[in-house]
Amino acid sequence: MYAIEMNHVKKTYGAFAMNDLNLVLPMGCIMGLVGENGAGKTTAIELLMHAVKKEEGDIKILGVDNESTDFLQVKEEVGVVLDEPYFPEVLNAVNVNSIMKRTYKNWKEEEFFAYVEKFHIDKKKKFKDYSKGMKMKLSIAAALSHNPKLLILDEATSGLDPIAREELLDLFNEFTREEDHSVLISSHIISDLEKICDYVAFLHRGTLKFCEEKDMLHEIYGILHVGMKEAEDIPKEAVIGVRDNGYSREMLVKRDLMPKGFEVERAGIEDIILYMAKEGA
Amino acid sequence: MKGLLLKDWLTIQKQTKIYFVMMLVFLLIPSMFWYSIFLGSLVPVTVFAYDERSGWDKLARVMPYTSKEVVASKYIFGYLLIGGSAILGVIIQYLYSALRILPFSLQDGWRGYVILVCSALIVVAVNMPVMFWLGVEKMRIFLTFFSVAVMMIVGSSVSFELEYGNINFSLSSGVILAVLGISLVLQFISVKISEICYRHNMK
Known part of the structure; x- marks a missing residue:
């Protein structure tokens, strides 16, 4: 129940x-x-x-x-x-x-x-x-x-x-x-x-x-810091949200859809929510 | 429902002591004690206004109360005040009689009491559905106007026999009993309409 x-x-x-x-x-x-x-x-x-x-x-x-x-x-x-x-x-x-x-x-x-x-x-x-x-x-x-x-x-x-x-x-x-x-x-x-x-x-x-x-959220999502050029190699379906600072990009990504070789950091709940809210706005 | 009645009593007793002082003063003045009965019918309006202001009505909806209980508690609160004023009025008149201040006999004065109580009940029966429908804030003018109008009609029909301490209405017992019956039927209809309004206001 x-x-x-x-x-x-x-x-x-x-x-x-x-x-x-x-x-x-x-x-x-x-x-x-x-x-x-x-x-x-x-x-x-x-x-x-x-x-x-x-x-x-x-x-x-x-x-x-x-x-x-x-x-x-x-x-x-x-x-x-x-x-x-x-x-x-x-x-x-x-x-x-x-x-x-x-x-x-x-x-x-x-x-x-x-x-x-x-x-x-x-x-x-x-x-x-x-x-x-x-x-x-x-x-x-x-x-x-x-x-x-x-x-x-x-x-x-x-x-x-x-x-x-x-x-x-x-x-x-x-x-x-x-x-x-x-x-x-x-x-x-x-x-x-x-x-x-x-x-x-x-x-x-x-x-x-x-x-x-909560633990699954940490497993599903991660934060990725990449240069502008590197960002082009990320599959679109893996990207949930993007924060651009002119020189580099910070992205909320789905870990399981990421190609190997990228270092994906742990995303806090606040990060996940902020990225999603921004993209959904 | 006891909790709701207690909440209404505590709120009104703490918030507007002046109501009860006025009711008592009116009860002590032989020619004005009937105002007290009418004030009893107006107290639920004030309780409603405080509920709206504090948001209690929202809280009551998440508590283990049915719509019927919420509606019934407001009516019962009004009835208790009207009935309480009327009973206290009779007791005070008897006291005056015992102290040889004014003679009084309920056998002669019952018609007056029935008409006063019925009028106050009609005020309750009309005001309640309006409050459950649109709230006190929006309907304050209507509620005040209607209540004062009924008081004026009753006041102009009443003739006080101050030497006997009774209220006289030049109406036969049959008419008075008919008024009693009508006001009771009105209560029933009013309660049903209030229940519908309360449920409808669940957005």
Whole structure:
């Protein structure tokens, strides 16, 4: 069983179109969802939670169709952090606990307050007086405190300082130690995703450019530095993207299509994404 | 649904204490306590506005709540405030009567209470689908205009017998029961329309 299955999902908003989105997250894994602003990351997450309607395709969460009546039960097992922490601004952490206790059957009050303590959140302070980082941490504490099997996090680490981000990434890693626990996390901070993700999915202007195991990406793609003349010997089908500096060329290439004799370096996830986004622009 | 009701209560109680102060003040003034019942019907509009501002409505869609529960919670919240005001109004009138400030008898005054509660329920029944359809921001003028219009119509039809502490409507019991029936049917229709609007707003 997969934690997330999206098959041929289509959604349009005016000029924006998400076409044929196919995404599969195996249980026990962490997937990073990457893409520029407006690429469709938030839409994909809203589609997963059936907060917006898909036009075509199938979506299953923890093995259950998200349009079926059983999905309500599945929502109990999904911790969601949206792109903004949407709690009413006059509430505090104690109020959030009281509301969530009456919302989720599996709500763990002690666990919630343990996270509140761990994240140094002032329990009595109103939500509007929190920093953006604190608001996100409270949302994450709430998402983790009802015994979820799947965490869906939309830009959950943005607005946090590097130390807090590191702390949260460790927490998400810890969460997936249990084999039926999975995480889907969207972020602009690719270095964070590179640290924790097993899979990376790249959305560009509503189109899924790839959804691949992180290690496979390193095996498939590489960076090649060549002179302008040498560059002409590279088969076109091997070249994904080119950066020209006038004297030499840097290329993102597919390793298996490269002729022998060229020294192909390791490509970071950020390199792969930047080259692909540039070529797809 | 208890979580949704608690969220509404905590939000409104912390954000607009003035609402409750006003409701209490109106309840204590014999000729004005009926305003309090109407204020109860307007509180859900304010809750809606805060939900829109904080984005809670987006969060609620990813929580384990059905569309029915989300819609029903707003109606129930309105009913609780209207009912609570009406009951508190009766208790205060009885207290005045016990303290010999104003005589009061529910047996004589029930018609007035039924009409007031029904009018407030009609305000809820009309406002709710509009809010679920287009939101408070876009419809603020309509919501205010409609609610004030109903209050004015009721206010102009009411004649206070201050010496008895009761509200009189020159309507027969049959007509009053018919108004009660109509307002209850309206609630049912309104809830159904609100559910459709809420689901339709899932973009």
